[in-house]
Amino acid sequence: MKRSILIVAALAATFGATAHAQDKPTVAVVAKVGGIPWFNAMEQGIKDEGEALGIDAYMIGPTSADPALQVRAIEDLIARGVDVIGVVPNDRQVLEPVLKKARDQGIIVLTHESPESENVDYDFEMISAQQLGEEHAKLLADTTGCEGSYAVYVGGLSVPAHNAWADAAVNWLSEHCPEMRQAADRFGVAESVDDSRNTTLDLIRAHSDLAGIMSFGSQGTIGAARAVKERGMAGEIKVMGLFSPGQGRRLVHEGVITGGFQWNPLEAGKAFVALGNRLYEGGEIADGDDLPVLGTIELDGHTIFASKPLALNEETIDELADLGL
Amino acid sequence: MRRLHLGTEGVLALIILGLGVVLSLTTENFLTVQNLFDLLNNQSVNMIFAAGLVVVLIAGGIDISFAVAASVVQYVVMTLLISIGGGNWLFGIALSMAIGTLLGLFNALLIYRFRIVSIIVTIATFNLYFGLLMVFTGGVSIYDVPDWLYYAVPLIDLPATRGSATLYLPVAVMAVISLATGFILTRTGFGRAIYGFGSSPEAARRSGVRVGLIHAFAYGWLGMCAGVAGLMQAHIVQEVVPNALIGQELPILAAVVLGGATLGGGRGSVTGALLGVLLLAVVQNGLNLLGVTPYAFRMIVGFIILAAITCSNLDKLLPQRAMAREARS
Numbered sequence: 001m002k003r004s005i006l007i008v009a010a011l012a013a014t015f016g017a018t019a020h021a022q023d024k025p026t027v028a029v030v031a032k033v034g035g036i037p038w039f040n041a042m043e044q045g046i047k048d049e050g051e052a053l054g055i056d057a058y059m060i061g062p063t064s065a066d067p068a069l070q071v072r073a074i075e076d077l078i079a080r081g082v083d084v085i086g087v088v089p090n091d092r093q094v095l096e097p098v099l100k101k102a103r104d105q106g107i108i109v110l111t112h113e114s115p116e117s118e119n120v121d122y123d124f125e126m127i128s129a130q131q132l133g134e135e136h137a138k139l140l141a142d143t144t145g146c147e148g149s150y151a152v153y154v155g156g157l158s159v160p161a162h163n164a165w166a167d168a169a170v171n172w173l174s175e176h177c178p179e180m181r182q183a184a185d186r187f188g189v190a191e192s193v194d195d196s197r198n199t200t201l202d203l204i205r206a207h208s209d210l211a212g213i214m215s216f217g218s219q220g221t222i223g224a225a226r227a228v229k230e231r232g233m234a235g236e237i238k239v240m241g242l243f244s245p246g247q248g249r250r251l252v253h254e255g256v257i258t259g260g261f262q263w264n265p266l267e268a269g270k271a272f273v274a275l276g277n278r279l280y281e282g283g284e285i286a287d288g289d290d291l292p293v294l295g296t297i298e299l300d301g302h303t304i305f306a307s308k309p310l311a312l313n314e315e316t317i318d319e320l321a322d323l324g325l
Numbered sequence: 326m327r328r329l330h331l332g333t334e335g336v337l338a339l340i341i342l343g344l345g346v347v348l349s350l351t352t353e354n355f356l357t358v359q360n361l362f363d364l365l366n367n368q369s370v371n372m373i374f375a376a377g378l379v380v381v382l383i384a385g386g387i388d389i390s391f392a393v394a395a396s397v398v399q400y401v402v403m404t405l406l407i408s409i410g411g412g413n414w415l416f417g418i419a420l421s422m423a424i425g426t427l428l429g430l431f432n433a434l435l436i437y438r439f440r441i442v443s444i445i446v447t448i449a450t451f452n453l454y455f456g457l458l459m460v461f462t463g464g465v466s467i468y469d470v471p472d473w474l475y476y477a478v479p480l481i482d483l484p485a486t487r488g489s490a491t492l493y494l495p496v497a498v499m500a501v502i503s504l505a506t507g508f509i510l511t512r513t514g515f516g517r518a519i520y521g522f523g524s525s526p527e528a529a530r531r532s533g534v535r536v537g538l539i540h541a542f543a544y545g546w547l548g549m550c551a552g553v554a555g556l557m558q559a560h561i562v563q564e565v566v567p568n569a570l571i572g573q574e575l576p577i578l579a580a581v582v583l584g585g586a587t588l589g590g591g592r593g594s595v596t597g598a599l600l601g602v603l604l605l606a607v608v609q610n611g612l613n614l615l616g617v618t619p620y621a622f623r624m625i626v627g628f629i630i631l632a633a634i635t636c637s638n639l640d641k642l643l644p645q646r647a648m649a650r651e652a653r654s
Contacts, residue, residue: 184617184618270451
């Protein structure tokens, strides 16, 4: 008896929901690959925002980071007749035709981390390369008081993204902290804990005024922190940069890693849904708008630049590490 | 004329000494206990690899799978130890040696039993080992290593101007492995058989050397060294990252060849291999201390390798003198 009442209630709820969904969009987001912490967090954000807005929002995670799988997933979504398709492209070029097809059918198309994509309504970035570099530079300036010298690590001397961040940071420092000196040209060691650790040990010895290390490459931050800790100079030499929260958690709590910035996949997931919903409702987007989730944005062509750096520090690290990031 | 009798090791030692003198004069920090200890600490893993690799090169083979094998050992050992609740140093080292040896023996089996050229076999196992590692780990790192592995084990601790000068456990492990390898190669009949087999496999076979055993020992020993090196690397960086060691094989191979081993087999020594690693390390260390721009690092390292190998081959470039010397002796 009780069970049948439950079933009736469940059915009513389901039908009720579909009836409501007539004027609400369905938002589907295709991730680069499913099942990894970064996109698990993004999926969480998509679901949370979907619930908050009362719309049907979900993520599809291909089994491998293969653009062909993304193409198939998007084709399925077109056939299913969703209203908004979001995608974090594995390969922009491969996706262009299918995204064009989606837009031709009146589906709103959003991308993330792909400013070059053409067949989209909008692409959104949580933070610009410029800002990511400058946030690190500001952290360095604040924690060292603009005194001493600093070193910059990148994943490779020819990795475009890393060097764009590093350029922005160095430019900001030479403008705002003219008395601060870069100890040497940037080092391409940030993809290896061993190399960055060895380099840091050498730099500590060679430059008695070394005050900080910025690493735009996730292993470099860890390696530099290990070296600084080994020398018993935790807190004296500020180590900052990108790193994976789970990996750096212990070092942040020990005060060896001062902090760092990245962007939050959970927020990016929310932004997909909020942005899709706004566009579906006929909202326009202009430079300087204050959007839900993304806040005040800059519009460059069809790329939306939000200003949402995610600070990694003593307070935020545990929560982020628990998300598995 | 006497200078020509120095051999590759002597020439290398002289070059390193020369570099050392230059660096002591041009930088304030090269000739400090702290820097020398750091050099040893940082290079102990590479030196353990080199001590193992030189055996394979002397036996006339080549192996490029050892660095990846070390990563596999790190993963298997850490996963096993964590699953049984942590383990300890003794157990960790024994397990690393055992698994490393097995991976090496697999190479030896393919090379000896199926008569495949060693470079092909190890290119295959290089891919196989790394592929398996990626499939089974999904590229996920292990950050929570057991406590015994996490905390550095200091052997000698001296005060220094900035921080302290400390010599750590991996250096002692490196010394033990190098001495053991050197002892087997130079003080035992089996060691002579390895040299003999490397110089002329056919002659060695006809004079009753057990070829299978030589292969098994050479690759098994390198595998064991790789296992230990992997454990030491995980100890130093306090985590296990699947791609931390891949790519290390070529610099180490270059260092060992620099130290007098040849790809043809029959030549080489542990001392030479260690000096080869040390030379490359001193160059890198010097570049950092001098504040040379990192954009020029590779260029200078390449130049030093060429210069060193030319110096140590000088006697062979002067055929008449060398012949005269041999005639005299």
